[in-house]
Amino acid sequence: MAVAVTSAGSDAVINGFIGKWPTELGGQPGLWIPSSSISAARLTGAAGSQAISDSRSLVISPVLLAVRPELQQALANQNWAALPGLQTNPNSLSGLDLPAWGSLRLAMPSSGNGDAAYLAGEAVAAASAPAGAPATAGIGAVRTLMGARPKLADDSLTAAMDTLLKPGDVATAPVHAVVTTEQQLFQRGQSLSDAENTLGSWLPPGPAAVADYPTVLLSGAWLSQEQTSAASAFARYLHKPEQLAKLARAGFRVSDVKPPSSPVTSFPALPSTLSVGDDSMRATLADTMVTASAGVAATIMLDQSMPNDEGGNSRLSNVVAALENRIKAMPPSSVVGLWTFDGREGRTEVPAGPLADPVNGQPRPAALTAALGKQYSSGGGAVSFTTLRLIYQEMLANYRVGQANSVLVITAGPHTDQTLDGPGLQDFIRKSADPAKPIAVNIIDFGADPDRATWEAVAQLSGGSYQNLETSASPDLATAVNIFLS
Structure with a gap:
């Protein structure tokens, strides 16, 4: 049986299951590999739990901030909860010994950036919620952070990173930091001639927001038994050591596989993984970010x-x-x-x-x-x-x-x-x-x-x-x- 692989954003896939499946994505899939389990949670919320028969992580990559090296050290004592204040206070970076920088100017692109913005939103919400309260109590902090994002030509990771790395005065630049994954940071670093002096990163302390790239086996009337079996076999193939080794070389983290060398990240050991609640909670938080707020x-x-x-x-x-x-x-x-x-x-x-x-x-x-x-x-x-x-x-x-x-x-x-x-x-x-x-x-x-x-x-x-x-x-x-x- 032939296997066709199509690249598609999570929103397009989820919307296709809610309404009419878009023809440009080909046939409805038997296997889906979204950027994180947030997307699987959103699909479950939209189409019901019966839409997924199995889901397990393939590789992981923590969410972090790509920054200029000058900002990296200044953020050392900050955390996820500090970001809304740093974003909205016009002179916030003065308090971090960067007097000419103004505010943080953090971009949170969604296009070409997987679920990084959603995962960062979870981390900010969880860190901002009062002690003992659910992460949804911190939604206001997420809205504050997103509402003060820099206005760029488009909402793509490429536009945000290009703006961050544009030559000139870094203090007055339109973008000081970009939410993305370690893997995306690694890839961008590989393309720079002077990466060590141009691009840095900051991984906030505390539980890590992690993109886990699950292999999601789907279930539905559009799939024959043969197609379901083929999708399952392909998922098992992707989890084989030789395939995981290829993904590790691309900058993803794979258990027991040494990461590649990089001038922009040391692939540091991660603390515990952030958990904000069940699928319903995760879908609610993500939908807050998806819906354009009036x-x-x-x-x-x-x-x-x-x-x-x-x-x-x-x-x-x-x-x-x-x-x-x-x-x-x-x-x-x-x-x-x-x-x-x-x-x-x-x-x-x-x-x-x-x-x-x-x-x-x-x-x-x-x-x-x-x-x-x-x-x-x-x-x-x-x-x-x-x-x-x-x-x-x-x-x-x-x-x-x-x-x-x-x-x-x-x-x-x-x-x-x-x-x-x-x-x-x-x-x-x-x-x-x-x-x-x-x-x-x-x-x-x-x-x-x-x-x-x-x-x-x-x-x-x-x-x-x-x-x-x-x-x-x-x-x-x-x-x-x-x-x-x-």
Whole structure:
């Protein structure tokens, strides 16, 4: 029996199983070798578990950042969770002793890059999620990272790497780093005449995000028994030592096979492999990255009762500055509204609407900035629970389909509501939550708030995240705001 091998992106294969199989890919396959088990998980989610009869790793390659050598040492003490902040803070690399570099400018290409971007997304989500929370709690961090990607001619690995390696001032280059696999890095290094001084890499510490290139045996009515047997035989052939040795020479990692020498990677020993959950979890995270986001639909709920002096400014002033900076960077399609509350009431400052739509003849970003600018610190209590109830009801009534609907609560507590306590608020969220209209309640909570347990429960019940900060005079505030408004 003849064997035909066709190269195709994972998205094309998965979409073919969901709808009509594309003729340009030839006949439907009996064997599929995607870049990682993420693609197999996505196929299972789209076509059902019966679509796959067997799946096992052929070779592996860790996901890393291809960088200029100047950046390699500067990233030594960073990790996956740091990337969204390094990407969005315009002067983040100054803190890493690279004063003229600005922000990270990390490209995450999908075309010609296998599942590297998806695997990096898993790593960022897992590292950014609160302790004990599932990786999906870190999706906001992934959106933040991807939303600030450099704008290139196309979304290909070739375009990203060409831009990274373009001669000139590396500090002002449009791209400082590229998410890819070690194998792709190896191949690019082989093609460079001065690779050692031109191209480096950074493998973030902690559990490694690994592309595992599974041989996926498919099952379906389009396959005869003879074709199924042939696909299985070909998979066994690929796993033979002599075939694996050829793949090792190409830069893939093969157990018990010495890797080739390279000027750009030493093929270091890997720590444990990252695990973010079952196939459903992996498919959810990947789909978040696949779906082109139209921006968030978020209502900011700001506590005015934050007079504490931190870093020479009031806590409220520091929060306002972080919010203003984030609003300036959000895409025009993002929907943003602003509520404030004190000890007496919660009130609408700017109704929720797309940033592209004016408010009373004024651009919405300007209206939001003006409303934030007039806030003053009060010390008269905080009716936070009843205010959240009002906002949540309003967002359910005006749910934005196709966008990530959320409330960002920024408070220091304690609540002073007389008609709604912590258990009552949790019960309200539990009963009001609509699976067809998910609204995440994300909380930035300062200091030793007596309401912390309530806020943590509300975040969990709503599918949101809770972040406690000791002070507002820290880059952690901007990072949290950027993540929750992404």
